[in-house]
Amino acid sequence: MLEIKNVSKIYGEGITKVVALNDVSLWVNRGDFVAVMGPSGSGKSTFLNIIGGLDCLSSGEVILEGKRIDNLDENALVDIRRGEIAYVFQQYHLLPSLTALENVLLPLILCGMDKETKKASDILKRVGLEKRAGHKPSQLSGGEQQRVAIARALVNDPSLILADEPTGNMDRKTGREILSLFEQLNMEGHSIIMVTHNPEIAEHAGKIIVLQDGRIVSEIKQKERKQ
């Protein structure tokens, strides 16, 4: 489904040059749950941004469903963000002026499907927030905001969900709840790539890759872990 081939990302030049990713390659199958781990500054978020077309790479290829997406123009990338890939961020990144329901509706508004309010409220119900639909982000707890962000990611039914430390700002209990939501989504067939610091969270993934200094230093599958 997703193939990352020899991807490098270099910021700056000369003495300011920083190699964020160095010749990274990875294969993700449909329905995979991949956890990306590594110390701060190891290139985890850059890796996720490049997969989703939010950042451009310096060399290499990103192939989604057999199609290169790293060299696509802006409009084609917009199409991918509207259908195939969705994001969940550590900081939730909800629009503060909109209610929970409106935030979930936002991707549909941008696609011109602004009348699909029922779809948005159904998804909000799925993440257990139907009673909080009219609340603004500032009136919701961290866990609730992340659920709204997950609902927003789901509203376009993406095949791949990219999550950047989605439980990073939460207590253990809330983090677990969010994680179980991701597991459910994975079981329903959504592929998930999740950046996390937390080994406990990563344990739930089918595959763990560890990045260090922009390189994949280890790639462990669940079966191998069990053995």
Place this chain on the structure above:
Amino acid sequence: MKLYQLVAKDVVRRKRRVLYAALGVVIGTMTVVGILTITLAGQARVYNQLEKYGANLTVIPAISNLDMKLGDLSLGTLTVGENYIPEEKLPEIRQITDGKIKEALRLKDQGDIATIAPKLYVKTQVDGKSVIMVGVDLEEESEIKTWWKVRVGEYFKQADQALVGAVAAELLKFNMGDRIPLNGTDITITGVLEETGSNDDYQVFVPIETLQKAFGKEGLISSIDIRALCNACPVEIIADEINQNIPGVRAVAVKQIAETEMGMVEKMSKFMLALAGVALALGCFGVVNTMMTSVHERIKDIGIMRAVGASRNQIIKVFIYEAIIIGIVGGILGYVAGTLLAYAIGPLIFEGTVVTYVPKYFPLSLVLATLIAVIATVYPAFRATRIKVADSFRSL
């Protein structure tokens, strides 16, 4: 929910910032509306003053003087045409004048509109002194000569009364109540006019019928002064129409004074509008600045929208919708502030001017303000689309 509703919600959340952005627009439109309102009030004042100059159309008999020559020998001058206008042409002249005014103003009123004041000039002798007697229509003349003030006595009301010009009264030693013999008819002086600085000072005014009867000129008029009702009345068109349709008369439009005065007002208006243009440009610059700040403040929101599927065009739309809201708010406030400005400084620029608010400037203010806001937003909006999503999150 549509994209513009989403923008409206965001504007409500950031209302202080939006009002601050609107301030630039308000300053620009306030200056324009203020200047236009003051100019309009000034023009109205000049028009009113012009009206006091009297007739804006004069109809005289069409007389041609021909120099008669036989080789190098001059045989004198031959006058062709009548010296008087027959009175029966008055209704015809009124019909043309009122018709053209109604046409220009789109009036359906059936009544008389223009003031048409016929005159008869007769040179005669009173106590051995030469006097110009002017026969006038009492009512129409008082409407034309709005600047006339009776110094002594009162305005004449009856057929056997006369009004004397200031200089004539002095030279001929006329006093109130004096009787002037007029070919057998005696008329009484009922009033003496204040000095006007015009020919009126040397003349004696009597009702036109009295003069016609006394000198056997029944049904004859020397000239007609016409004052149209409005400032924008088509006096030149009326003159042409009279000249083409009524034989024996010549109508002349009196526009020189009006043109000179209005020319000055127009020059002043242009200068003030140039100032307003500068204010608009400054306002525009202000909006560019605030919108650039707004883009910077909203990098995260722009990043979020891009990450969830907003295209560059949609980001531009978000800013343009916001600009339209700023324009509408700025237009309303600019109109109110501009009108208040006109009320405050209008009377200082055109002394004695009564400033009134001009409703037609309200839509103008809205359009102008929206235009400035949109133009000023194009560049910041374009900049917003250039922000990389990853950078927008990294910058937090």
